[in-house]
Amino acid sequence: MVEVYRPDTLEQALDKLAVGDHTLFSGGTDLMVQHSVRPGMTPSFARDVVFVDAIDELKHITQASLETQAEGDADSALFIGAGVTLSEIERYPQVPDILRQSVAKIAAPALRNRATMAGNICNASPAADSLPALYLLDARVVLSSLQGQREMLLEDFILAPGLTQLKQGEMLTHVVIPQADLPETFYHKVGTRAANALTKLSVAGMAKISKGRTGKGKLVDWRVAFGAVGPTVVRNRELESLLVGQPTEKLAKPRFIDEVVAMYSEIIRPIDDQRSTAEYRHQASLNLLRRWLSQLSVS
Numbered sequence: 001m002v003e004v005y006r007p008d009t010l011e012q013a014l015d016k017l018a019v020g021d022h023t024l025f026s027g028g029t030d031l032m033v034q035h036s037v038r039p040g041m042t043p044s045f046a047r048d049v050v051f052v053d054a055i056d057e058l059k060h061i062t063q064a065s066l067e068t069q070a071e072g073d074a075d076s077a078l079f080i081g082a083g084v085t086l087s088e089i090e091r092y093p094q095v096p097d098i099l100r101q102s103v104a105k106i107a108a109p110a111l112r113n114r115a116t117m118a119g120n121i122c123n124a125s126p127a128a129d130s131l132p133a134l135y136l137l138d139a140r141v142v143l144s145s146l147q148g149q150r151e152m153l154l155e156d157f158i159l160a161p162g163l164t165q166l167k168q169g170e171m172l173t174h175v176v177i178p179q180a181d182l183p184e185t186f187y188h189k190v191g192t193r194a195a196n197a198l199t200k201l202s203v204a205g206m207a208k209i210s211k212g213r214t215g216k217g218k219l220v221d222w223r224v225a226f227g228a229v230g231p232t233v234v235r236n237r238e239l240e241s242l243l244v245g246q247p248t249e250k251l252a253k254p255r256f257i258d259e260v261v262a263m264y265s266e267i268i269r270p271i272d273d274q275r276s277t278a279e280y281r282h283q284a285s286l287n288l289l290r291r292w293l294s295q296l297s298v299s
């Protein structure tokens with residue numbers, strides 16, 4: 001018989017997770033669908049369930065220094081607790097705009113009042129809407145167990161659809177977002193309608209242009225992440241480093257835009273499924289990239 005626990009503290013949760021296999025249950029908006037039996041019937045779980053939605057320590061967003069976690073430090077990061085809902089993330093003033101935009105595209109308000117970003121991450125769907133923005137922001141995840149904490153880049157944490165580096169006895173407790181200066185960002189999700197739309201594909205981008213003493217500009221930072229066009233979100237740092245340093249007069253040239261689009265065309269590998277076709281996903285992703293590139297303020 002499956003047992004259900006609802007600990008009030010992180011310590012109680014980790015004590016429970018240390019013994020045996022459990023399903024972690026946060027907002028339950030993925031789990032209730034995945035474990036449903038048939039309409040009107042209680043979902044069926046194979047393992048004991050640990051609800052993590054009553055743990056007060058995980059329900060806060062704080063700003064702290066990356067090294068010392070001392071409040072108010074200039075070189076700070078946002079620490080988003082695993083129990084913070086998507087609606088709370090949307091409302092928090094210091095959340096980077098690109099993350100706010102992508103979270104606001106998830107389902108509809110009622111679901112966002114219950115669902116968490118931790119659940120969106122740990123479900124590890126390549127179409128999860130918070131992921132492209134989080135990859136772009138160099139977000140990190142903190143995993144806690146009775147043995148202590150480990151932290152890693154989100155893009156290293158997610159291994160394949162539905163598969164992460166989470167080990168038995170661990171849970172995700174915080175998402176860490178370095179507070180970088182993100183001057184020009186872009187986010188677009190393609191779905192079938194405005195709300196409650198499953199993602200066919202999405203593109204997130206960031207470009208930073210700096211002017212030298214001569215007044216000539218160059219690209220000093222460039223990041224692009226694609227959702228739902230591969231087994232995990234696609235962000236290619238090698239390609240990004242090839243583009244950093246390019247002078248702005250080159251950026252606006254149609255030939256240069258063609259070259260960049262061609263490079264990304266090689267690395268995205270969408271599939272056909274019930275939401276869309278591989279061909280549509282491939283072409284629409286590249287069209288969005290092209291549109292953003294041609295709209296960059298390079299003057």
Ligand SMILES: Cc1cc2nc3c(=O)[nH]c(=O)nc-3n(C[C@H](O)[C@H](O)[C@H](O)COP(=O)(O)OP(=O)(O)OC[C@H]3O[C@@H](n4cnc5c(N)ncnc54)[C@H](O)[C@@H]3O)c2cc1C
Nearest residue numbers: 024026027028029030031106107116119120122128129172
């Ligand atoms: C009608 C509907 C519409 C939706 N629309 C969208 C959409 O537009 N875009 C989108 O991206 N998603 C969508 N979803 C999917 C879902 O709502 C999101 O992925 C949501 O963010 C999941 O969060 P949750 O807290 O409900 O996760 P849960 O269902 O509680 O958990 C999801 C997974 O994460 C694990 N988990 C949860 N918390 C932790 C933790 N702290 N540590 C480790 N593992 C953990 C669980 O064990 C489970 O495997 C939709 C779902 C529904 C039902």
